[in-house]
Amino acid sequence: MVPQNEMNGRRDENTRENIAYIRQMLGELRQVALGEGADMLCYLIEMAYVEAGDVQAGRRPRSFLHRERDKSPTCRCRRPARSSSSKIR
DSSP states (O other): OOHHHHHHHHHHHHHHHHHHHHHHHHHHHHHHHTTTOHHHHHHHHHHHHHHHHHHHHHHSSSSSSSTTSSSOOOOOOOOOOOOOOOOOO
C-alpha cells in the first residue's frame, strides 16, 4: 500500500505538470491567433496564459469552487449577486 503523503506528492506533481502543459499550449495557441489577426481571441488566450502562470507560481488558487483545498490569502473574490433585472426571461 502506498502511503497517503506519497500519493499526495504524486498528485501535486501531476497537477504542476498539467498546468505547465496547459500554459505551453496556450502560448502556442496565442501565436496561431496572432498570425490569423484574431485580436480578441489572442487577448483572451493571453489572459488564460497569464492566469496559468499565476497558478503555476502559487499566486492564484487552481479553483474558486474548492477554496478549502486551494486557499489563497491574497484572493478575496466573491460571486456577484444576481439582481432582479438580470433574470433570464
